[in-house]
Amino acid sequence: MLEIKGLKVDLEEEEKSILKGVDLTVGAGEVHAIMGPNGSGKSTLSYVLSGKDGYEVTEGSATLDGADLLDMEPEERAAAGLFLAFQYPVEIPGVGNMTFLRTAVNAQRKARGQDELSAGDFLKEVRARAKDLKIDAEMLKRPVNVGFSGGEKKRNEILQMAMLEPKMCILDETDSGLDVDAMKLVSEGVNALRSEGRSFLVITHYQRLLDHIKPDVVHIMSNGRIIKTGGPDLALEVENNGYADLLAEAE
Amino acid sequence: MALPQFKQDATDARLDAVTVPDGAAWLTQARKDAMTRTATMGLPHRRDEYWKYTDPATLVAADAPAAEVLDDDDAIFSDANPLTLVFVDGVFDAAASDDLKGENLEIGCLAEAGAQDIHWAKDLYGVLELAGQNPVQRPLASLNTATATDGVMIRATGPVDRPICLRYRRKESAADAVLHHVVRVEAGAKVTLLETGSAAARLSTVTEVSVADGGEFHHVRQQGRDHARRMNTHTFARIGEGSVFKSFTLSLNGVLTRNDCVIDMLGDDAVAHVAGACVGDGEGFHHDDTVFITHDALRGESRQVFKKVLRNGAVGVFQGKILVKEGAQKTDGYQISQSLLLDDDSQFLAKPELEIYADDVACSHGSTSGAISEEALFYLRSRGVSEKAATNLLTLAFLAEALEEIADEGLADDLRDRLAGWLDRHAG
Numbered sequence: 288m289l290e291i292k293g294l295k296v297d298l299e300e301e302e303k304s305i306l307k308g309v310d311l312t313v314g315a316g317e318v319h320a321i322m323g324p325n326g327s328g329k330s331t332l333s334y335v336l337s338g339k340d341g342y343e344v345t346e347g348s349a350t351l352d353g354a355d356l357l358d359m360e361p362e363e364r365a366a367a368g369l370f371l372a373f374q375y376p377v378e379i380p381g382v383g384n385m386t387f388l389r390t391a392v393n394a395q396r397k398a399r400g401q402d403e404l405s406a407g408d409f410l411k412e413v414r415a416r417a418k419d420l421k422i423d424a425e426m427l428k429r430p431v432n433v434g435f436s437g438g439e440k441k442r443n444e445i446l447q448m449a450m451l452e453p454k455m456c457i458l459d460e461t462d463s464g465l466d467v468d469a470m471k472l473v474s475e476g477v478n479a480l481r482s483e484g485r486s487f488l489v490i491t492h493y494q495r496l497l498d499h500i501k502p503d504v505v506h507i508m509s510n511g512r513i514i515k516t517g518g519p520d521l522a523l524e525v526e527n528n529g530y531a532d533l534l535a536e537a538e
Numbered sequence: 539m540a541l542p543q544f545k546q547d548a549t550d551a552r553l554d555a556v557t558v559p560d561g562a563a564w565l566t567q568a569r570k571d572a573m574t575r576t577a578t579m580g581l582p583h584r585r586d587e588y589w590k591y592t593d594p595a596t597l598v599a600a601d602a603p604a605a606e607v608l609d610d611d612d613a614i615f616s617d618a619n620p621l622t623l624v625f626v627d628g629v630f631d632a633a634a635s636d637d638l639k640g641e642n643l644e645i646g647c648l649a650e651a652g653a654q655d656i657h658w659a660k661d662l663y664g665v666l667e668l669a670g671q672n673p674v675q676r677p678l679a680s681l682n683t684a685t686a687t688d689g690v691m692i693r694a695t696g697p698v699d700r701p702i703c704l705r706y707r708r709k710e711s712a713a714d715a716v717l718h719h720v721v722r723v724e725a726g727a728k729v730t731l732l733e734t735g736s737a738a739a740r741l742s743t744v745t746e747v748s749v750a751d752g753g754e755f756h757h758v759r760q761q762g763r764d765h766a767r768r769m770n771t772h773t774f775a776r777i778g779e780g781s782v783f784k785s786f787t788l789s790l791n792g793v794l795t796r797n798d799c800v801i802d803m804l805g806d807d808a809v810a811h812v813a814g815a816c817v818g819d820g821e822g823f824h825h826d827d828t829v830f831i832t833h834d835a836l837r838g839e840s841r842q843v844f845k846k847v848l849r850n851g852a853v854g855v856f857q858g859k860i861l862v863k864e865g866a867q868k869t870d871g872y873q874i875s876q877s878l879l880l881d882d883d884s885q886f887l888a889k890p891e892l893e894i895y896a897d898d899v900a901c902s903h904g905s906t907s908g909a910i911s912e913e914a915l916f917y918l919r920s921r922g923v924s925e926k927a928a929t930n931l932l933t934l935a936f937l938a939e940a941l942e943e944i945a946d947e948g949l950a951d952d953l954r955d956r957l958a959g960w961l962d963r964h965a966g
């Protein structure tokens with residue numbers, strides 16, 4: 288599904304290298320977790336994959352089902368099936384959440400050669416998905432993320448993911464800011480979307496999320512590299528001992 | 539005082555080229571007086587304080603620069619089922635218009651009213667314009683009073699349910715159109731005025747509005763779509779106790795637009811809102827909103843909300859003043875002018891002014907210029923929305939605050955749709 292090879296990334300503005308050769312392969316239907324200390328480059332990886340400006344890829348490649356992601360515009364990557372749940376979802380004053388969702392859903396349908404959803408069908412779909420995530424109708428009417436609490440923003444990301452039905456979902460610290468119940472809700476939302484054709488890359492600092500969303504593979508990222516890859520136990524090890532041993536081992 | 543030579547020459551050249559139309563004695567007198575004050579003031583020049591940012595040369599010149607005719611958007615405002623008056627090349631076309639009648643309504647055109655020896659418009663025609671010449675001179679308005687050939691005279695004696703729509707159509711030949719409207723809203727009455735169309739290569743309108751105690755005047759206009767058209771409009775309003783005045787303008791095309799709005803709030807507890815949304819595209823585009831609101835009574839509430847989206851070298855201007863006279867306590871004055879600059883070539887020039895002679899008032903003003911948010915743009919694109927569609931969505935969002943000033947939801951939606959359509963058709 289997702290194949291990243293020797294990816295090296297610098298900042299465009301200043302001479303600073305952030306990713307120093309990342310290799311990562313996520314197979315169809317798999318769930319991978321990435322953990323790692325603050326500033327190790329996890330969000331940068333997710334931004335570079337989704338096409339944010341400001342980064343320069345100096346080496347390596349990233350493909351989604353064989354298609355070169357790095358060569359596409361952000362909207363083309365989305366249409367190809369990539370989705371990023373942002374660590375910090377963006378507030379957009381003046382754009383209604385509903386308008387936003389509908390524009391996004393229909394833009395992707397169009398890009399894939401499907402008919403646009405009718406207003407009625409769309410509404411039905413959103414209501415059902417929102418209800419599962421306990422997002423109330425009032426919130427849908429408000430401008431995108433404006434005045435949403437931290438947890439509400441994260442649930443809104445998952446709502447978008449559910450509506451867009453991507454095949455490669457990257458979740459960047461979707462658990463941060465969520466209370467215990469919300470974390471369960473969001474995890475259930477994610478688990479409901481798990482399927483053979485859909486993969487997940489879950490960036491998190493905490494084992495707790497991984498109790499709910501059981502990963503097949505866990506990667507540890509440090510200083511712009513994946514320094515260790517293992518099974519679910521690796522996350523437990525981090526939870527119990529922190530990164531010190533792992534970092535020392537990698538040196 | 540003699541005019542400076544450059545001004546005298548420009549004024550002479552224009553005044554020599556215009557004629558004062560015939561009419562009944564009262565109208566002829568009003569026109570002559572207006573012509574005299576125009577000659578005395580002289581026509582505007584770039585060196586005048588309120589023309590610093592907008593060069594009036596092409597508005598003043600004897601000949602109007604040519605402008606190609608674009609198809610009129612006849613569908614706009616039609617959902618509101620308005621009483622429609624069609625003006626072709628600045629002349630009322632009775633055959634193309636609805637029957638001029640309605641409940642609580644006296645309505646006619648200037649050409650006809652001005653032929654009558656006695657008409658209610660006598661008390662207002664040129665009168666509010668004259669009052670609005672102080673403290674800032676507006677000679678293009680007095681030139682309009684002197685030379686207007688037509689316009690609409692509206693007198694609302696109670697609630698008028700059906701909006702009145704002025705459609706300005708244009709034949710290829712029309713160089714100048716000069717329209718002068720008079721609206722009298724009597725105590726407790728209410729009327730909505732809509733305007734659309736280019737009318738001519740160069741259009742001048744003056745609208746004098748008197749709103750008596752408890753009356754309401756709503757005004758929504760879409761300014762002509764001809765790409766090269768020029769337009770200067772003046773609105774002069776005098777509003778009474780507990781009255782409401784609301785005016786909104788949408789401008790999408792044209793090379794030069796100057797909208798002056800002068801409002802005197804004479805009665806207590808009055809409300810005056812003026813708002814505008816404009817999208818300017820291209821180096822020739824220049825759009826100027828100049829507003830002067832005077833609070834001269836207690837507890838008045840005024841709002842000025844102007845938003846401009848400028849790209850490819852377009853220029854936007856806002857000059858807005860709130861004057862709070864002595865004794866106008868508890869005034870609540872708000873003014874905001876903002877521009878969204880879609881590239882580095884475009885320019886927004888703002889001159890907000892507050893002048894306050896009462897001590898118990900709340901007035902605020904703000905002016906900003908900004909680019910589109912890269913963060914928001916990326917967020918939208920990451921969801922599959924194309925760069926252009928995302929830019930348009932953010933542009934509409936930016937303009938939303940101004941459109942919210944339109945009281946009637948149906949009219950607001952109509953303009954929103956047109957705006958969205960326009961943005962869709964114009965590549966960034």
Ligand SMILES: Nc1ncnc2c1ncn2[C@@H]1O[C@H](COP(=O)(O)OP(=O)(O)OP(=O)(O)O)[C@@H](O)[C@H]1O
Pocket residue numbers: 298305323324325326327328329330331332341374
């Ligand atoms: N646009 C930028 N300008 C300057 N520095 C940047 C920029 N983007 C990323 N960095 C730097 O790159 C490094 C990696 O940042 P990144 O956000 O990817 O870390 P992270 O692993 O997601 O951290 P966290 O766990 O705190 O979310 C940090 O040192 C960060 O300061």
Ligand SMILES: [Mg+2]
Pocket residue numbers: 329330331374459460
């Ligand atoms: Mg991060």
